[in-house]
Amino acid sequence: MQDNAKIEEVLSTLDKGLPQALDRLMEFLRIPSISTDPAHKGDVRRAAEWLCAELTSLGFDASVRDTPGHPMVVAHSPKGDRRALLFYGHYDVQPVDPLTLWDRPPFEPEIQDTPAGKVIRARGAADDKGQLMTFVEAFRAWKEVHGSLPTDLVLLFEGEEESGSPSLRPFLRENAAELRAGIAMICDTSMYADGRPAITTQLRGLYGEEITVRAADRDLHSGSFGGLAANPIQILVNALSTVKDSNGRITLPGFYDGVEELSNELRSDWEDLGFDPTEFLSRVGLKHPIGEQGRTGLEMVWNQPTFEINGITGGYTGEGFKTVLPAEASAKVSFRLTGAQDPEAIRETFRAHIRAALPADCTVEFHGHGASPASRMDISDPAFAAAKSALSDEWNREAAFIGAGGSIPIAGDFKELLGMDSMLIGFGRDDDRIHSPNEKYDLTSVAKGARSWARILAALN
Template structure:
């Protein structure tokens, strides 16, 4: 790791004191993050609606204290927070993050209360433990803390900065597109910055250039009008759980390819140039899988591991329920069976066309004595970022100055629809930079964010702002 004190002494006199302030205020910055993490802003559960509102209020107060004109905007769901600095001759920059978090279930697998966050000592160093530490409150606060240091040292920010915080990212962003359409003039900037991604390995910063899209479908198969005794009815009455199992088993062939008709329309092959660049990253699939208790690659046969998680589409079952699932045993035929299925999309795949094709395929498999019900959970296309905007090279060089290894342009297996929406609705390029790690356990019990990620992430944004405004 680079010696900050030694390296910073040779920096531009504008940047050096900002980095020093970030170092000096790390404890106070961490306390602010812990305060935000204590708010259980779970957007998917209506029981936490007031907590989402409270998280938005927390951000408005903090951004106001930083000198932003910060306001909470009501939506049909959870509020948006927009804060503007203004008043400089620098470029116009929009920063996006989200304050909502995933549910914490199963709670018994957490080693501490997920909303009683703390800094913990681990074998790999100090970490910030708690729901939202990495996704996305910790990442969001790296940028705010960089702005705080700039204001403390120079009295003003180096650019016209707008902060845009969403409260529904983890629940499909149902209010996002209407808000973008209604507030385009408020949000439009020269470029957008998004901090909701991660490093490549522990010491290589990454700028995401492509993201997979996401389509979510919930399928419920209804059979008898109540649960039935399996001795009295088994063999004669249809079992919705068995029907659902047959549907799920049919979604992939023996080579791992997805069987939904027309699914691969718009899926590009990996270019030789990109394949070579990704091969140079020396991805270790054995270590990647071994870290989560696995050892054998699955999925499409004949594909590179990075290709499968960055540039190939997927179909995955995220959850299934049917019949009695409590302790002990209850011999019933369930009245219904339910599954949540997600598709990660690439290239120009059309999520709406795939939804209709999937539903038609399932309907064709439903026996006459059953009926099927569908509930959609979002539909966003894949995102492809161009790197021709000068901010990309400026950020790449700034990140390389902060981290042990040079920054890399990489893909991302996850879905961050906001990047494509910024291009579609605001005609604005987005640059995705984050400091999470593969072992942060986002969406899982015991989520954490390395304190070094929080610290160096804040320093990285200060460097990027300096590079973009010189």
């Protein structure tokens, strides 16, 4: 445990150096590192090289590592005898389209006054350059005060997160011995909805499927064939409608194998958040929760698996009216998974369910879209309690262990390929407009985010 005077000195150093830290972040944000656009391949590398130079200047052994796609930035602090920590973030950003909806050029960052306080407005400000730099600034202040970096740090900054991370898993496999640590720190997340600091301790997995049912060899006149010939839309709708029962529970055999109930500690934390599902739905023009009966709102979105129909097509959808029986119909569906559910087993069960609903002379074709399991962290690890306490001290609010309804595959990759849990701690806000025009990041998040990481470093050192 670090001396309290030293911790305060690090925090004071961060406060005094905030203007220079903002200058560095602005410089970083000016690099249009859009990983999905081949025209910006050079900019993505320039961002990696910028990061590498920053880390080298702080005393890290840093390098830009080539992959079949965009490069990784890997850095190490000196070896010591403490538990190693891996810090992960990404330096690539989303495309800016539609450009006409931006109030200013997306790669010309600006500090703006808003009714809620000062913000940085730019693409990548919150996702994920601003968050990533809270790591870097905490390391910088630590070195200035202590004369050296914390030992046993491993940094992995990715350049393909916004384009599906095609190079990440092979890179982790090939460099597992070098990257493996005691626990990972992931900054690509947000605080709880009301600005309460939080550690995300579980993420739902995801399995997607596209189904196409085919019947006759062409579209048919419904007057001549209606009531006699198979209708692929009706067949598909009937099959999908029986995946859930009237209580919102999924009917596939064995589907709930591996689903775990909340621990008492997490249930207490979640109840203290005061989540109001009616208020949450009111933001999108709804008010009645539709989920598995007998579950709280947060259980529905964080801890229970789901089945959703994301799109369905078939037949005539143009202007006017056309009385046909379509030759084929398609649907796109997704399952959010929790606990130890096996996405591959669910894939096979779901496909069998669809096949069983087909008449003998109809066919079905499937196209899978990803199959990643859920991630749940072991919060009995003392590091979680220490980090939670550090966050509470910084924000003067009790930090919470929360879940996330979405999927962050990197946490699962670290668990599967490197054998370690992750702490997902970020300082984004719900209104940061990530992936949208006019993205922003609060100056409070920049300043207190770096202070939070300094406190966490002290608590875990």
